[in-house]
Structures are given as structure tokens and as C-alpha cells.
Amino acid sequence: MSRPAIAAADLGYSYGDVRAVDGVGFEVAPGETLGFLGPNGAGKSTTIKMLTGQLRPQQGTIEILGMRLPDRLDDVQGRIGVCFEEKNLYTAMSGKENLVFFARLFGIRRFDPEPLLDRVGLGGRGDDRVSEYSKGMRQRLMMARALINRPDVLFLDEPTDGLDPVSARAIRDVIRAEAERGAAVLLTTHDMHEADSLSDRVAFINQGRILALDAPEALKLEHGERSIRIRFRSGDGVEEEVVPLDDPGAADRVRAAVAERDLITIHTEEATLEDVFVRFAGRRLE
Amino acid sequence: MRGPIVAAIVRKDARAFTRDRFFFFITILALVAYAVVYFFIPSNVDETVTVGVHQTGLDELIRGVAAASRGLAVAEYDSSADLEDAVTRGADGVVAGLDFPTDFAETVAAGERARVRLLLPAGVSEDDRLLLEGIVGEVAFAVAGVPPPVDPITDAVVLGTDRVGDQMSLQDQMRPMLLFFVLMVETFALASLVSIEIQERTVTAVLATPARIGDVLAAKGIFGTGLAFVEVLFLALVIGALAPNLPLMLVALLLGSILVTGFGMIAGSFGRDFMEVLFISFAFMIPLAIPAMAALFPGTAPLWVRLIPSFGLVDVIGGVTTDGESWREVSGALASLAAWSTAAFVAGSMILKRRVSTL
Numbered sequence: 107m108s109r110p111a112i113a114a115a116d117l118g119y120s121y122g123d124v125r126a127v128d129g130v131g132f133e134v135a136p137g138e139t140l141g142f143l144g145p146n147g148a149g150k151s152t153t154i155k156m157l158t159g160q161l162r163p164q165q166g167t168i169e170i171l172g173m174r175l176p177d178r179l180d181d182v183q184g185r186i187g188v189c190f191e192e193k194n195l196y197t198a199m200s201g202k203e204n205l206v207f208f209a210r211l212f213g214i215r216r217f218d219p220e221p222l223l224d225r226v227g228l229g230g231r232g233d234d235r236v237s238e239y240s241k242g243m244r245q246r247l248m249m250a251r252a253l254i255n256r257p258d259v260l261f262l263d264e265p266t267d268g269l270d271p272v273s274a275r276a277i278r279d280v281i282r283a284e285a286e287r288g289a290a291v292l293l294t295t296h297d298m299h300e301a302d303s304l305s306d307r308v309a310f311i312n313q314g315r316i317l318a319l320d321a322p323e324a325l326k327l328e329h330g331e332r333s334i335r336i337r338f339r340s341g342d343g344v345e346e347e348v349v350p351l352d353d354p355g356a357a358d359r360v361r362a363a364v365a366e367r368d369l370i371t372i373h374t375e376e377a378t379l380e381d382v383f384v385r386f387a388g389r390r391l392e
Numbered sequence: 393m394r395g396p397i398v399a400a401i402v403r404k405d406a407r408a409f410t411r412d413r414f415f416f417f418i419t420i421l422a423l424v425a426y427a428v429v430y431f432f433i434p435s436n437v438d439e440t441v442t443v444g445v446h447q448t449g450l451d452e453l454i455r456g457v458a459a460a461s462r463g464l465a466v467a468e469y470d471s472s473a474d475l476e477d478a479v480t481r482g483a484d485g486v487v488a489g490l491d492f493p494t495d496f497a498e499t500v501a502a503g504e505r506a507r508v509r510l511l512l513p514a515g516v517s518e519d520d521r522l523l524l525e526g527i528v529g530e531v532a533f534a535v536a537g538v539p540p541p542v543d544p545i546t547d548a549v550v551l552g553t554d555r556v557g558d559q560m561s562l563q564d565q566m567r568p569m570l571l572f573f574v575l576m577v578e579t580f581a582l583a584s585l586v587s588i589e590i591q592e593r594t595v596t597a598v599l600a601t602p603a604r605i606g607d608v609l610a611a612k613g614i615f616g617t618g619l620a621f622v623e624v625l626f627l628a629l630v631i632g633a634l635a636p637n638l639p640l641m642l643v644a645l646l647l648g649s650i651l652v653t654g655f656g657m658i659a660g661s662f663g664r665d666f667m668e669v670l671f672i673s674f675a676f677m678i679p680l681a682i683p684a685m686a687a688l689f690p691g692t693a694p695l696w697v698r699l700i701p702s703f704g705l706v707d708v709i710g711g712v713t714t715d716g717e718s719w720r721e722v723s724g725a726l727a728s729l730a731a732w733s734t735a736a737f738v739a740g741s742m743i744l745k746r747r748v749s750t751l
Binding site: 158159180184186188190195196197198199203208210211213235251 | 407597604
């Protein structure tokens with residue numbers, strides 16, 4: 107692994123007596139997307155706040171692009187992009203005005219927002235006030251805002267939460283493109299399928315601790331269950347049988363089903379990230 | 393604090409303010425309404441007291457007394473009944489009546505005591521009653537040539553500005569209040585802008601860029617103070633409050649703008665929605681308006697009113713615009729205003745900074 111774009115070690119943060127983040131550590135390489143998965147209150151947002159300089163860690167160290175936080179906060183914040191979970195846009199201003207304003211904060215004096223708006227599918231709507239935007243359009247604008255300074259590190263907090271499929275796909279396409287460009291992406295999400303499709307690696311976080319961190323495929327293979335689901339007619343009804351592939355008698359059970367049952371379908375199934383998460387956390391993601 | 397970042401935030405705030413139809417509307421409305429109210433209120437004070445008189449044979453004498461008495465006018469009536477009716481109804485501006493007996497002149501000239509009926513409307517003050525009794529004495533003196541036992545005029549000493557014949561008009565008295573009310577409106581507007589920024593977490597997005605909290609606070613301070621100052625300056629210009637001493641008024645109004653900006657930041661930090669911001673803003677503004685209200689009444693403000701942060705502002709405006717006071721004469725009030733403005737601004741900045749850090 108080349109020098110990590112994000113390097114967090116033993117991070118800790120408490121809100122009063124509540125331990126929100128407890129010994130979290132990980133690294134993200136340039137061009138890599140790390141999915142940060144966990145239920146509400148798991149510590150994802152607090153971790154992102156520490157990584158983006160909004161919170162000072164009470165424990166542990168952070169380096170972004172080789173620069174230590176909070177010592178070099180100004181330098182770091184000039185090279186990162188953040189897409190917040192809240193749609194914190196200036197609704198009285200147009201999409202273009204929002205982007206131009208944030209460009210000024212990054213010290214970009216001459217900024218043309220059109221290409222960025224086109225890129226997130228908001229071309230032609232840049233002059234409309236954000237108050238007139240749908241939820242999906244606002245989220246796209248948030249994504250565009252996070253890209254204003256062509257960041258080397260992207261922090262994306264639930265970027266597709268509650269979006270229609272078209273908007274969600276548009277945002278996922280942008281995330282992939284940014285990673286291909288070489289940006290390190292830290293993506294928090296509830297959506298296991300999204301994490302699976304976008305992430306090079308995923309980290310499961312629960313109660314402030316990282317429970318597992320690996321490539322999705324590796325986690326599924328190592329901790330999930332592969333099976334064959336057989337559906338067949340039985341009398342007037344339909345029944346199904348699930349045969350775990352790791353079961354020593356799996357092949358015989360499948361052969362017997364094919365020979366003896368009035369089959370409807372046979373499907374192979376592999377474990378989902380959700381299944382793996384449940385195995386680690388003892389609960390489902392809500 | 394970095395200039396380009398602060399300037400960008402100020403420009404953004406200005407845009408957000410002008411785009412908010414509600415605040416834009418109430419700001420314009422307040423400016424227009426206060427200006428209109430100012431020009432509708434009386435600009436002079438009628439100090440003439442009209443006394444109704446029924447008498448027989450004293451016409452010249454009564455007119456002579458009236459002419460010799462500054463601010464006294466006489467309305468004559470043919471009968472006691474007409475006089476009573478005029479006093480009761482306040483007709484012709486009559487505030488009291490003197491019903492002289494038909495043999496008044498003869499009785500007084502003979503050195504005997506004459507009885508004059510003094511007719512007073514319900515609720516007349518003791519001062520007015522004494523004044524009218526004095527007039528009766530004057531008439532008696534004029535008829536009999538014998539001086540009354542006491543001449544109150546020779547014993548009168550006016551403390552402070554002698555405004556006899558030059559009373560402060562309601563317009564003059566209202567000036568500090570109208571100017572302060574404009575600042576009040578802007579306190580609410582700024583508080584709402586700050587509150588919206590916090591509630592919608594847009595400030596979080598700003599702080600995830602190279603902008604720092606110091607830049608945000610500086611921008612809010614500049615925008616809030618600038619907005620309040622421009623508006624109060626406009627009204628001051630319209631109602632002629634700048635003319636007596638332009639530099640002194642500019643300094644006072646600028647300090648007043650800083651004062652309300654501090655309170656606006658405090659209210660905006662605590663308010664979680666429009667109604668809360670409204671409530672908190674008024675919780676600050678109503679006590680702050682007390683000195684402006686107190687300026688409408690004559691006399692020295694009690695100590696507790698003088699301790700209210702806005703007292704210095706009202707005192708300077710009143711002193712400069714009505715009494716033509718100089719820098720030296722208002723220096724105490726100006727120093728008090730400067731101290732309160734600094735305290736309010738520092739407190740507002742600290743509270744807002746703390747609020748933002750908890751987001």
C-alpha cells in the first residue's frame with residue numbers, strides 16, 4: 107500500500123459518559139473506497155467529524171495526506187471534500203450561487219460551476235433556487251459541492267440515503283469516477299448493497315468499535331454462509347429447502363432433490379454483507 | 393481571520409437577507425413606517441393655557457392680564473352657565489374658568505374680599521389649580537393696586553435646560569425611540585439568520601472548508617453591524633437626527649449597531665426555530681427599549697433605567713438632537729455605550745462560537 111491518504115489510529119471520543127468512538131483505527135489508500143458500515147449511533151459520524159477537523163479527537167492520531175490533524179487543519183481542509191448527511195445547503199440561493207460561494211471559501215476566485223453541475227446531472231437547473239430542488243437534486247448538489255476543490259480525499263456521509271434510484275445511481279457513478287481519478291473515499295452508508303458495489307474494503311462499526319475490516323468478498327467468504335435454495339411443488343403448495351454448501355452432505359441432498367422433487371427453481375446464494383454484519387454485531391442494520 | 397473568506401461570507405449573508413422576503417419586507421416596512429410616524433407626530437408644543445372668563449365690566453383688565461402673562465389666553469363667556477358648559481366640555485381649548493361676580497371691581501377697590509368661582513374640569517392637577525388661583529390674585533392686584541402676598545416668579549429657579557417657551561416636541565422625544573426600534577428589528581433579523589445557519593447546519597459545511605470559526609464570527613459581526621448601521625443611518629437622516637452633530641451621531645449609532653448585533657448573535661445561538669428566535673429576541677429587546685420609552689417622559693431616569701445597556705445610546709441621541717450637547721457633555725453616556733457594546737459583542741461571539749462547536 108502506498109502512503110495512506112487517511113490514517114487513523116486508536117481514535118476515541120466521548121459525549122459525556124457515552125463512548126461514541128472507542129479505539130477506531132484504519133487506513134485508506136489513494137484511489138481506494140472504504141465503506142464504513144454501522145447502525146445509527148455506531149460512531150460513524152463522530153469518526154468523520156474527527157477526520158474532517160470538526161471535532162478534536164480525545165484519543166488517538168489522524169493523518170490526512172500525510173498531514174497531522176489538528177496541527178495542519180487549514181492545509182488538510184483545502185484538500186478534502188465533505189458530503190454531509192444533512193442537506194446543509196443555502197436554500198435561498200441558487201445551485202450555482204452555492205457552489206460559487208464555497209469555491210470562494212476554498213480560495214478559488216474564478217470558478218465555473220456549470221461543468222460540475224452537468225457532472226451530477228443538474229445541468230440547466232443551476233440558476234434555480236435550492237428551495238425549489240427535490241431531495242435528490244439537493245443531494246446531487248451536495249455531491250457537487252464536495253468536489254469543488256477537486257479533493258484528494260472525499261468523506262461521504264450517507265450520500266444516497268433516501269434517494270430515488272436515478273439520483274442514487276448518478277451519485278454512485280460520481281463516487282466511482284472520483285476513486286478512479288485517485289481520490290481516497292470514505293463512504294458511510296446503511297445500504298449494504300451500495301457498500302458492496304462501491305467499496306474496495308468495508309469496515310463494520312458498532313458501539314464505537316470496528317468489528318471487522320476487509321474486502322466485501324473476503325468478509326462474505328470468510329464469515330458468510332453459501333447455500334443452494336431449492337423451491338419445489340408439494341401438493342397444492344410450494345416449499346423450499348436451503349442446503350448450506352459447507353455442509354458435508356450438500357451434494358447428496360441436492361442430487362436427491364433434483365431426482366425426487368417436482369422442482370420449480372434452484373438458486374445458489376452467497377452470504378450478503380448484511381448477514382456478515384449480523385454475525386459480527388448480533389443485530390441488523392436499521 | 394482572512395479577508396477574502398470573511399468577505400465571501402458577508403456577501404452570502406447579504407444575499408440570504410435580501411432573498412428572505414419576510415425580513416426584507418419588515419425592514420423596509422419598519423423604515424417607512426417609522427419615518428411616516430415621525431412626520432405625523434406634532435413638531436411643536438402649544439404652551440398656551442386658555443382660561444374661560446365670565447365677568448362684567450372687567451374686559452380691558454382681563455385682557456391686560458392675559459397679554460402680560462406669557463402663555464395665557466382668555467376666552468370670554470356671556471354667562472356663568474355658558475362658562476360652566478365650556479369648562480365641562482373643554483370647548484375652545486378652555487382648561488378652567490373664572491366666574492367673577494358682577495360687583496368684583498367695586499368690592500376689591502373697597503378693600504373687601506371678593507369671591508371668585510374657579511371652575512375646574514374633573515381631574516385637574518394641583519399645579520393647574522394653583523396657577524389659576526394666581527391669575528385671580530393678579531386680577532385682584534390689577535384692580536386694587538395691592539400686591540399679592542407672594543410672587544412665585546421671583547422665586548423660580550430652573551434646573552437643567554430652561555425650556556419655558558421652547559418645550560421639547562413629541563417629535564424630538566420620539567427620535568431616540570424610533571432609531572432604537574429600527575435597531576430592534578435588525579436584531580431579530582440577524583438572530584434569525586444566525587439561527588437558520590445553525591439549524592440547517594450550513595455553518596458546519598462552511599467550517600469543513602479552510603474557513604475558521606473566527607472568519608464566521610467576524611463575518612456575522614460585520615454583516616449584522618453593517619446592516620443595522622445602514623438602516624439606522626437612513627432613518628436618522630430622514631428624521632434629521634444627524635444634523636446637530638454628524639460625527640458624534642455616527643459614532644453613537646455605530647456603537648448602537650454593535651450593541652444589537654451582540655444581542656442578535658446571542659438570540660440566534662439559542663433559538664431553535666422562528667418562534668423561539670422571536671421570543672428570545674423580544675426577551676432582550678423589550679428591556680433594552682425601556683430607556684427609549686423613558687425618554688418620552690420628563691425628568692431624570694431612575695438608576696435602574698440608567699443601568700440598561702441601551703441607556704447610553706438613547707441618552708446620547710437625546711442629548712445631541714434635542715439639547716445640542718457636545719462630545720464632552722455626552723462623554724459619560726458614550727463611554728457607557730461603548731462598554732456595553734463591547735461586552736454584548738464579545739458575549740454574543742463567545743456564545744455563538746460555543747453553539748457552533750456543539751453541532
